[in-house]
Amino acid sequence: MEITKQVIETNPNPVYVKNELGKFVLANSAYAALHDLSVEELLSHGASNLDYSHERDLEILASGETAKAEEYYRLKNGGKIWYQTTKMPLKQQNGVNYLLSISTDITEWKEALQAATESVKGKETFLANMTNEIVTPINAIIGMARLVKKGFLNKAQEEYLNIILSIADNLLCMPNNILDYERINAGALGMEFIPFNVSSTVRDTVRALGQSANEQGLELNCHETTENIPIVEGDPFRLSQILINLIKNAIKFTKKGDITVSTEVAARSSKSITLEFCVKDTGIGMTAEKFESLLRSFNQENSNTPPLFAGTGLGLTICKSLIESQGGRIWVESEPGRGSRFYFQIPFLISEKAIFEEAEPPANNNLKGLNLLLVEDNQVNQLLTVSQLEECDVNVDVALDGEDALSKTREKAYDLILMDIQMPVLDGIVATSRIRKEYNLNNNTPIVAFTANAHKIDLGQYKSAGFTDYLLKPYNKTNLFLTISKYTGQLLKRKPVTRGKFNMDARPAALYDFSGLGDLANDAAFIRKMQQLFIDTVPGQLGELHEAIQQQDWDQVVYIAHRLKSTFGNIKITAAADALKKMESVARSGNELHQIEELFKEVSQATEKVLHVFSDLLQQTA
Template sequence: MSINLTLQLIFSVLILRWKLSYALVSSVATVLFFSGAFYINGTDALVRFLKEGGFFYFLGQSVFPVILQMRYTRQYHDFIYSHNLQKQNKELEKQIQLAREATQAKTDFLSTMSHEIRTPLNGIVGIIHLMRQEDLRTNFQRELVETLNFSSDHLMAVVNNILDFNKINSNHVRLVSEPFDLSLLLRNLEKTFIPRVLEKNLNLIFEVNSALPAQLIGDQVRLNQIITNLIHNAVKFTDKGFVKLIVKEQKKDENRISLYFEVIDSGSGIPLEDQSAIFEIFTQSNIAANRSNRGTGLGLAITKELLRLFGSEISLESEVEKGSRFSFPIEFFYSDQPLAVEKPVAVKVALPDARILVVDDNTINLLFATNLLKKVGLQYDTAENGSEAVEKFNRMHYDLILMDLRMPVMNGFEATRSIREKGSLIPIVALTASAFTDERENALSNGFSGYLVKPFLPQEFYDLIYTFMKAEE
């Protein structure tokens, strides 16, 4: 009986979830009723029960309330903790959702603003290039046009930087992996800075290890952007002395090589308290902000984010009035085989009988594009929306269509779909102010043959046009 009662008590401890008061009532009632029942049958019965294990049963009953109280307290604490944790998780989920919505809103806003800014900017850039090709009568007129050209280039660089930063933060940028000649890239890069350093009477030094591999495999466009940003900043904030680029090998195995890049200048330097902040968007050091060389503060922020994509970090050492040193390592796959250079197989020829349809709802953009076509003797027609473009396509033969994407009545996607449904294979090039990769991929997967981002320079326009025109050997 003692064994059975003890097993029942253990079962009760494991199963019951009583408060302390319930457990006390149960234990006290059990001890009293059992003791009374045995005592009625005689004192010997109670003593015998206690001797044969009943003592441990009563002891267990006295501990029973304490055990249940400890469990109840622990479970209560667990419940409160779990409840609070659920509330915190819900709040975190709300915050994450808000952050996602804010990020998406920022992306949509910058995408829209980029389109709205780049569309008129394309007209400004285009008109300036057309004016530069005209015979201007006075030096004052030429000076005004050159000033406009400089301002438009600067504005285009700012817009491109904002778009680049937004694309990187929105995970729209993916590094490509293709072979390139680093020595050739650096030689071309050096040439672009020579006019600026000569103007400021600076020494531009490229100290590059001559034993570098014949070709690296990686994203040369983004690498070029990183180095260009750093050298541009160095030249910008250096009034005398030098700007130096150092490229050397850190380590190398059979497949990979780690290169160490340094950009050093003898410029104004950066105060220690500003050094951690200059890599943030729209931030400049106090010295830079007080100088005439103002900027957006985007270059270094973009550089930092691009290096993150390369799996690297940028380091800075600087002292006021003694210059700055920016450095970073990048690892590439490499090959010692010389990079094969593709020779041109055709010369671009504009055929007099070729006719192009230009579709854009912006009058200035139409003026720019059609004047570029007129200068090389190409015939053209224009349309202000997709519906008009489809109508003209049905009536006339065209060798190429230049199609804006965002237009009233019928947009470029709908017009292209309508043309493709007729079985036509005519090249259709998207002219758009959106440089986002997903929109480019969307266009190319929906019937477009090419993609040109506004604002574009005349040479970029001609290169794309002739890609889809006939060529003779």
């Protein structure tokens, strides 16, 4: 035993042992010194006022499972020291449990990582500035070229303009590709793991690039598998990025013909699915050896490639890294002069929501008569969610903010609460936490978080606050119904409704899209309500946003942009929704604030077009 104590005491890394009550029974000088105490003082007093690990240690003792974490301590000289700490329960033969904590100094590694991260941030700042300097004039060139194309042109002039547009479009991709490549090299390119609809992601991506293909005289098609693809867990943004790079590559290397994007199921089990994507073109083609060489060295396919088709291969390299980081692979089938077929496979876990959807639920139940509380400050979102729930004969109360939600939950018991996250007065996280902690009729009611920030989901924070689950906005209506059904134990059974048919062909496809609203997209009365509400609310909110920008009230900019982002996203006014998302991010970070005016201009222009079309359609149906 004496040798054991000597080994522990001479260990330069902190070590301690606690009993089942969380009291120190053994520690070495390295650990005691972190609290500026001797070992004797630590053991006698317990350092209770300094031991921030006390609650966590008790949890580990209770669970009986080993845990690892990074910890840091602030030294007297103002410096920090980082440790990788392992904590493990030790069960004795007499049934008594102890907790052993062993730490390893990783300060040097953390400092090196921080230096590398700061280097990456410096590069990102430089590249972001460069991107802005490049994007502004190139967008002007693209805009003027498109204006010229509307005039009377001969065949040669139209071809020259198409070349200008192609070159300009390729130049716009370069800064972002370089930035992503630097992030990949630094290991700083994060991946999301959220439920999403693969078919919708592919379809929306192809639709977004349709104009670029048409300007080059190409036809861009989307072929969907006849097999059902369930909701999966993964990163929809990276999947879209991979497809964008491959489709733009196909547009660049295809002089005439068509490009087809397809999705097939390569393998499937009860819990996972492997999807195979293909981008097929009728372009100049390449050999498999050249493809591998391109990925390795960024060399052009060959020195005889015309300047129009010149490229670094950086986009393909980024695709390969993104695919492999998700456990997938990429390959090409191609021949020079006969087009290319770029294939890639990615395995996904099937979302629990999808598994639940396919399960056989108990019979003779439905959602009729359920009492739900919707906590949402956005009027458009209110109209959409309430209208969808009314299809199932659900009783819905609406609270305008977290404080209103607290008041309503004290007066009435609900079967489920749908809680927006970002709201005025009291946000959804604080409101949910208070519902769980204070005396309330809904202490144990399932609460589902509504959030439009896919990149900012903190599951740990949601769980700590008391949320049961979450849904991303804009959400799929099926996911909404499945979530309600899952946490109330009720089977979906929507009532039949008779609706006037809304003419989907009456609206410009590129401007907005109601198809994501499901059955409601064909409900003429509902669509008119949505259009009128957009006309009544959005201009005023844009006015508030512009005023906040002028006053440089960035917190208010974040709040209003977040609200509007959801409104535009619901009806797929994509360009404006993307601009608002970018504006929210810029205002939140405080970097590149000069971009906000241009982003606001982009949102305003899109809004004016939609307002004009909505007003005309409402007059026609009046």
